[in-house]
Amino acid sequence: MSKKKRKIKVGNAHALTDNLFSLLEKNPEKQYSFKELASALQLRETASRNKLIEQLGLLKAKGKIKEPISGRFSLNRSDQPSYLGTIDMTQSGNGYVVSEELGQDVFVHKSKLNTALHKDTVRFVLNHRESTKAKPEAKIIAVEKRFKSRFVGEVEESDSFYFIKVSDNRMTQDIYVSKPSLIPVTQNDKVIVEISNWGSSKNAPEGKVIENLGESGLHQTEIHAILAEYDLPASFSAEIENFAGLIDTFITEEEIRNRRDFRDTLTFTIDPRDAKDFDDALSFKVLDDQWYEIGIHIADVSHYLKEGTILDDEAFERATSVYLVDRVVPMLPEVLSNMACSLRPHEEKYTFSAVFEISVKGEIRNKWFGRTAICSDERFAYEEAEYIIETQSTKIPKEVSIRQDEYTVDENVVKAILIMNELAIGFRSRRLSAGAISFDKEEVRFLLDAENEPLSVYFKRSGQANKLIEEFMLLANRKVAEFIGKQKKTFVYRIHDEPDLDKLEALNGVVQRFGHKLDLSNTKDIAQSINKLLSDVSGKSEQQLVDTLTIRSMSKAVYSTQNIGHYGLAFDYYSHFTSPIRRYPDVMVHRLLQHYLDQKPSVKSDEYEERCVHCSNREVLAASAERDSIKYMQVKFMQRYVGDTFLGVVSGVTDWGVFVELQENKCEGMVRIRDFKDDVYYFDQAQYALVGQRTKQQIQLGEKVKVMIKSADLDKRQIDLSFIEKYEGELLTL
Numbered sequence: 001m002s003k004k005k006r007k008i009k010v011g012n013a014h015a016l017t018d019n020l021f022s023l024l025e026k027n028p029e030k031q032y033s034f035k036e037l038a039s040a041l042q043l044r045e046t047a048s049r050n051k052l053i054e055q056l057g058l059l060k061a062k063g064k065i066k067e068p069i070s071g072r073f074s075l076n077r078s079d080q081p082s083y084l085g086t087i088d089m090t091q092s093g094n095g096y097v098v099s100e101e102l103g104q105d106v107f108v109h110k111s112k113l114n115t116a117l118h119k120d121t122v123r124f125v126l127n128h129r130e131s132t133k134a135k136p137e138a139k140i141i142a143v144e145k146r147f148k149s150r151f152v153g154e155v156e157e158s159d160s161f162y163f164i165k166v167s168d169n170r171m172t173q174d175i176y177v178s179k180p181s182l183i184p185v186t187q188n189d190k191v192i193v194e195i196s197n198w199g200s201s202k203n204a205p206e207g208k209v210i211e212n213l214g215e216s217g218l219h220q221t222e223i224h225a226i227l228a229e230y231d232l233p234a235s236f237s238a239e240i241e242n243f244a245g246l247i248d249t250f251i252t253e254e255e256i257r258n259r260r261d262f263r264d265t266l267t268f269t270i271d272p273r274d275a276k277d278f279d280d281a282l283s284f285k286v287l288d289d290q291w292y293e294i295g296i297h298i299a300d301v302s303h304y305l306k307e308g309t310i311l312d313d314e315a316f317e318r319a320t321s322v323y324l325v326d327r328v329v330p331m332l333p334e335v336l337s338n339m340a341c342s343l344r345p346h347e348e349k350y351t352f353s354a355v356f357e358i359s360v361k362g363e364i365r366n367k368w369f370g371r372t373a374i375c376s377d378e379r380f381a382y383e384e385a386e387y388i389i390e391t392q393s394t395k396i397p398k399e400v401s402i403r404q405d406e407y408t409v410d411e412n413v414v415k416a417i418l419i420m421n422e423l424a425i426g427f428r429s430r431r432l433s434a435g436a437i438s439f440d441k442e443e444v445r446f447l448l449d450a451e452n453e454p455l456s457v458y459f460k461r462s463g464q465a466n467k468l469i470e471e472f473m474l475l476a477n478r479k480v481a482e483f484i485g486k487q488k489k490t491f492v493y494r495i496h497d498e499p500d501l502d503k504l505e506a507l508n509g510v511v512q513r514f515g516h517k518l519d520l521s522n523t524k525d526i527a528q529s530i531n532k533l534l535s536d537v538s539g540k541s542e543q544q545l546v547d548t549l550t551i552r553s554m555s556k557a558v559y560s561t562q563n564i565g566h567y568g569l570a571f572d573y574y575s576h577f578t579s580p581i582r583r584y585p586d587v588m589v590h591r592l593l594q595h596y597l598d599q600k601p602s603v604k605s606d607e608y609e610e611r612c613v614h615c616s617n618r619e620v621l622a623a624s625a626e627r628d629s630i631k632y633m634q635v636k637f638m639q640r641y642v643g644d645t646f647l648g649v650v651s652g653v654t655d656w657g658v659f660v661e662l663q664e665n666k667c668e669g670m671v672r673i674r675d676f677k678d679d680v681y682y683f684d685q686a687q688y689a690l691v692g693q694r695t696k697q698q699i700q701l702g703e704k705v706k707v708m709i710k711s712a713d714l715d716k717r718q719i720d721l722s723f724i725e726k727y728e729g730e731l732l733t734l
Contacts, residue, residue, distance in 0.1 A: 016041070016055055024065065024075040025114070025125075025141035031072040082123050082141060089118040089170035092656050097124050097138050106138040110172070114140040115201045118170040119147035150194045151175065152229045154216050154715060157187040164193045164207065168229065169716065175207040183209045190216045190225050216715060219452045223324060226628045230621040232322055236314070236333050243311050244333035247304050249340035251348045256373045259350070262295060266412055268378040269343055270385045270469050273402055277330070278343040279581040281351070281376050282472060284416035291359050292419065296476040297351040297374050299341040301332070301580035302590045316611070319618035321582035324629040326452050330582070337581050345379040352590050354476040354577070360419075362426040367479055369593060378413055385465035388414055389421050421464060424471035431474075435527040435570040437554075438534060441547045444666050446633050454637040457665040473578045474569065480593060481575035485563055489602035492588045492612060494576050496566040497555040499526070507553045510688065513702045514542045527570065544666060545649050545702060556620075559585050559612035561605040585615050631717045634667040638719050639712040647727055650703040655683040658690060658699055660707050660721055669719030671707060676723055704728070 023040055024032070032040075034053070043049050056073060059065045066076040085099030085106075093110040095118075106126065108116075116122045124138040151171060153164035162177040162185065175193050185191055190213045198205035213228065214221035227234050236244075256263075267283040283295035305312050315331050322329040330337045343349050351374050357366040380388075381402045387393070394414050398406045432438055442459040449455055462470070477494070484491040501520065508518040516536055519529040530550060537543045554568065559576075566574040577593075580586035588611065592603065652659035657672040673681050679692035681699070688701040699705070707721040 016051060017059070020052075020055065020059075021064075021075075021139075022114070024073075025139070031069060031074045033072055037073065082125050084121065084123055084144065087113075087116045087118065087120050087122050087140070089172075090654075090656075091169045093172040097122065097140075099124075104136075106136050108138045108140060112137070112139040113201060114143070115198050115205070116140045116143050117147065118168070121145040121147070148231070150192055150210060150228075150231070152190065152192055152213070152225045155185045155187055155189045155191060157185075162209075163204070164191060164209075166193075167225065167715065167717075169718075173205055176204040177207055177209060181209045183212050185209055185212050188216045190214060190221050192228050219326075222632055222714065223326065223629065226324070226625050226632065227322070227329065229628070230625045232329065232621060232625055233318065234329065240311060240314050241333055243309070244335045247311075247335070247340070249304065249335070251350065251373070255350070256348075259371045259373045260353070260355075260368075262297065262351075262353070262372050263348060263375040265295070265374075266416060267295075267297065267374050267376045268380060268413060268416075269345070269376055270380045270382060270465055273381040273383060276328075276338045276342070277581045278376075278379065279341065280469070280473060280578050281343045281374060282416075282420065282469075283355075283374065284420065287357065291357055291365070293355065294358055294420065294423075294472070295353050295355040295372070296472050296578065297343070297353045297372060298476070298578050298586075298590075299343055299581055300350040300352045300371060300590070301336070301341050301587055302352070302594070303350050303371075304336055304340060305332070305587060307591070315587070316584055316614070319584045319615040320622045322622045323626055325446060325626075325633045326448060326629070331584065332581060341581050343374065343376050345376045348373060348375045352577075352580075352593075354480060356475070356479070358423060362423055362430070364479075367483070369480060369483060370597060371594070378409070380465075382463065382465045385417060385468070386463045388417050389464045389468075392418060417468070420472070421468050424464075424468040427471040427475065428467060431570060432531060437527055437568045437570075438531050439547065439551065440534070440538065441551070442544060442666070444630055444634075446637065454633050457634075457637060457667070459666070474571075477575050477577050478569075478571050478573060480577045480589065481563075481571075481573035484575075484593065484596060485573040487596065489592075489596055490561055490605040490608055491563075491592055492575060492585050492608060493560055493563045494557055494566060494574050494585070495560050495562070495564050496557040496568045496574075497564060498567050499554050503553040506688075507549055510549055510702050511537075511546055513700065514540075514546070516546070527567075541663060541704075542649060542702065545651050545661060548651070558616040560616075561609045561612060583615075585612070628717060631668075632714065634665075635712045635714055635717055635719055637665070638667050638669075638709055639714070642709050642712060645706060645708050645724065647704065647706055650699060650701055650705060653683065653688050653690060653699075653701050660705060662707075667719060669707070669709070669721040671721045671723045675710075675720075699723075699726075 019041055038049050038052055043052055060067055063076055065073050067073055083099050083101045085097040087095045087097050087108065089095045095108040095113060096105045097108055098105050121144045122140045123142040123144055124140050127137045127139055151166045151168065153166040153175065156163045156165055161179055162181065164175040164177060166175065175195060177193065191209045192211040192213065193207045194210050195205045195207045213224050224234050262283050265283045265285055267281050269278045269281045271278050279299040281297040283297060285293040287293055305315060318331045321331045351372045353370065353372040355368040356364050358364055383400050384396050384402065387396060387400045388409065392414065394409045394411055396407050396409060401407060440462060442461050445458050445460050446454045447456045447458065481491065481493055504518060504520055508520065511518065511533060516533055518533055520526060534547065534550065537546045563573065565572045575589050576583055576586045577589050578586065580590055588608065595603065646662045646664060648660040648662045650658050651661040651668060657670045659668055659670050661668045673690060679695045679697065681690040681692050684691045687698060689698040691698050704727040706724040706727045708724055710720040710722045712719050
């Protein structure tokens with residue numbers, strides 16, 4: 001649907017110049033005649049055309065435009081260098097271009113976006129500013145590459161067309177769809193829409209409906225919408241399911257003869273209570289009174305998942321399982337993820353293992369890697385293993401048991417768990433001493449009823465049993481990476497760069513308001529200083545905020561063939577070997593490890609680096625979907641509390657308002673800047689604060705406040721708050 005173009009007033013030279021530049025920038029190589037320019041700008045009156053002649057002369061004299069052929073004009077590119085970058089949109093409709101070429105982020109006003117959307121690759125020029133002190137601003141002259149063209153939105157129906165109101169609040173344009181749509185839709189349906197044409201930012205983008213997800217507001221619709229927003233599939237195609245169903249999953253003695261046999265060795269799994277895929281198991285054998293043989297056995301997914309098959313292509317494309325608030329969207333079909341590859345108790349399974357001889361002091365004298373066969377003796381939930389560690393008892397009471405009733409654990413299993421826990425404590429202590437950072441962040445969880453309605457919010461923290469499993473998985477991951485890395489062969493590493501000192505300085509400014517401090521004077525001691533901070537806030541009301549801000553100050557871990565070590569774990573070599581059911585990089589690691597165990601030459605790194613980038617990107621999308629599903633459930637949960645008052649901490653400050661994390665349940669909402677009634681506030685980025693123009697009152701990051709739940713919008717997945725007052729008292733600790 002086109003909008004009527006506004007005629008340029010004769011006296012409005014600035015508007016005429018802006019429109020002229022916008023036209024020239026869309027086709028910077030094209031040479032326009034005066035007649036073409038006047039027609040494109042809809043200048044029909046003599047006075048307007050004379051003004052255009054005057055402006056063309058002025059701009060040519062200033063070198064802004066050129067006249068390579070008499071009577072034909074184009075942009076003078078030599079006068080105005082352009083840069084390549086990625087646009088980051090804000091909820092206000094403005095954006096920032098991130099450009100390595102320029103070396104800084106540059107603001108883009110919404111009127112200068114030229115159809116650019118969030119994460120698009122764009123070419124831009126810097127606006128000419130009169131003041132040299134003013135920060136530079138950019139103008140988008142071309143969209144080089146769309147980050148995506150498909151969006152999720154809600155249908156708004158008119159007599160002769162539809163508008164799709166996009167759910168992502170960084171997409172401020174509604175998408176026009178003509179009637180009738182190829183896919184039947186109606187008012188308030190949630191759909192996937194693809195932009196098919198968008199010639200000018202003055203007009204609405206045109207699109208077509210790709211899929212109708214269902215009625216907006218329904219739980220199933222909203223969860224599928226979250227997946228669709230990040231291009232994550234909700235299910236497997238019939239072709240993939242059929243292919244997986246035909247895989248031979250029988251365990252044969254012939255295959256076991258090609259493997260190291262651990263079926264008679266004490267073996268068990270420890271997983272979440274509701275887990276269905278068990279991809280790691282531990283075996284334990286006493287060698288003598290000083291040494292143990294401990295095996296970390298991982299589901300041998302690569303035995304079933306063959307390269308070059310449609311199933312492998314599908315697994316690579318997904319790259320990871322997605323853990324939403326009410327479900328898991330697996331990387332592999334259920335016949336593999338929950339059955340053939342899952343290390344279920346009392347079932348023989350193929351595994352890929354890292355086996356170590358470890359002393360009572362945690363010393364390692366021998367290691368072995370290879371394909372194995374196991375038969376798990378026991379399956380424990382974390383709560384059951386935790387009970388064994390805390391009580392050293394063989395009796396698992398009914399209230400802890402996942403078997404409905406009380407039961408007795410074999411003494412040898414209890415002994416193994418207790419010994420391995422002591423070893424894990426030693427491993428962890430040495431890691432922290434070496435500079436590893438200890439995050440022990442609470443995870444928000446929901447108790448849901450049969451209709452997926454949230455009954456309550458609770459918080460999950462790692463206990464000793466979780467840390468036992470974590471330390472032995474870290475051991476396997478580190479030693480596998482070290483084994484290949486020291487051979488200088490192409491491998492898939494999990495790398496983590498050092499933190500940005502500017503971000504740590506900003507973090508320090510926040511934590512000082514709570515009476516804490518980071519010592520950044522010696523870069524070698526930063527990790528220890530971060531650990532001290534995390535320890536100091538443990539159990540305090542500001543813990544969740546400080547933990548979150550500290551994580552944000554860290555670099556992001558990614559997959560790469562270029563090893564730089566893992567800063568957060570303080571490891572020179574680190575990889576992901578232990579979860580091939582849910583992570584494709586682990587499958588690549590298994591394949592490469594076997595390739596090198598077979599004495600084959602190093603593979604070329606280019607192809608694997610591309611795969612690493614893909615897997616890292618998919619991991620980011622999955623994590624974003626997981627966060628959105630939690631946010632969705634938080635909003636759903638808070639709908640019952642509209643009008644109620646809560647205490648919270650300011651967890652974010654932006655130019656459009658402040659985010660507040662409610663202390664009672666960790667739900668986060670926003671007080672919009674326009675909703676403050678006592679003053680007109682502006683954003684002071686240096687202070688991480690909103691500042692009142694008249695009162696000079698500051699509302700800073702980390703501030704304790706009292707707020708009221710104003711609204712809880714499921715469609716936008718946002719909680720709006722009303723600011724009541726600052727809170728001077730102590731917040732309750734959890």
